[in-house]
Amino acid sequence: MSGPMHVAVAFDLAFARWTVATMNSVAAAGVPAGATVTWWLMPGAGVPEDVLAAVVEQGRRSGDVEVLRVPGELDELPLSSWRMMSSRISNAAYYRLLLPDLVPHAVDRMLWLDSDVMCVGDLTELWRTDLGDALLGAAIDIGTPTVGAATGVPGLDEKAGRIGRRSDYFNSGVLLMDLARCREAELSTRALDYIRANSATLRFAVQDAMNVAVDDRWLRLDARWNDMDFTRFEQDLGAVDRTRIIHFAGKKKPWQESFAAGPLKDLYLTYLPATADLTAAR
Secondary structure (H helix, E strand, O other): OOEEEEEEEEEEEHHHHHHHHHHHHHHHHHOOOOOOEEEEEOOOOOOHHHHHHHHHHHOOOEEEEEEEEOOOHHHHHOOOOHHHHHHHHHHHHHHHHHHHHHHHOOOOOOEOOOOOOEOOOHHHHHHOOOOOOEEEEEEOOOOOOOOOOOOOOOOOOOOOOOOOOOOOOEEEEEEEEEEEEEEHHHHHHHHHHHHOOOOOOOOHHHHHHHHHHOOOOOOEHHHHOOOOOOHHHEEEEEHOOOOOOEEOOOOOOOOOOOOOOOOOHHHHHHHOOOOOOHHOOO
């Protein structure tokens, strides 16, 4: 597959610095020598221009940079009705839903990464994965492996589509998206319709919406592309083995003082930018 690897990230002011750490890890470990990457940045409305400029500058050190402006109405959408979830996410999490509509049609696939992931190995195999007829590739969520787990997807009508309570449920932190098929399936519209229709009972809002909208048309990726069982690496990076993307899903984040000291945290900290504009973004 010729051309650059296209990688999209979204961030609000609080996550700008961590987003750059994710990008730096991809540039250092995920893109082999001779390959190129194009970063697609989706900044929140509250990101100051100097902070955005700093993120753009960091991105240009490893590839080309494109900035996608997201319609303001996404910042008005409700978040999870679960206090635990609503306190940990922002409306920037919704931005991935609009990637098929905002990215030029000449770009046929996109790798989406959450800002709490760290790349630890070559992503070429993932990028070249044949998706077949699937809208996207994703890994099963180890905390919520089925649609019916963790109280189930709010508002799911099992008669309306292919998915039911026993269906596999994917984590949306790492997504390999076929943008054309996503557009054909009206993924953006379907996901946003779900969020609006279930605004009072949202759980894992973005993730539930994507699972409903994709309607089981997704390729099951190996867990090494979205490894959420990161605690086993905290003191032994040798245990990473086949893992290529570590996802710090949940409350424990490597930039926090409470995160266990050790080689995993040390590696993550090497990717943090020292730029003043980003150092101020917490």
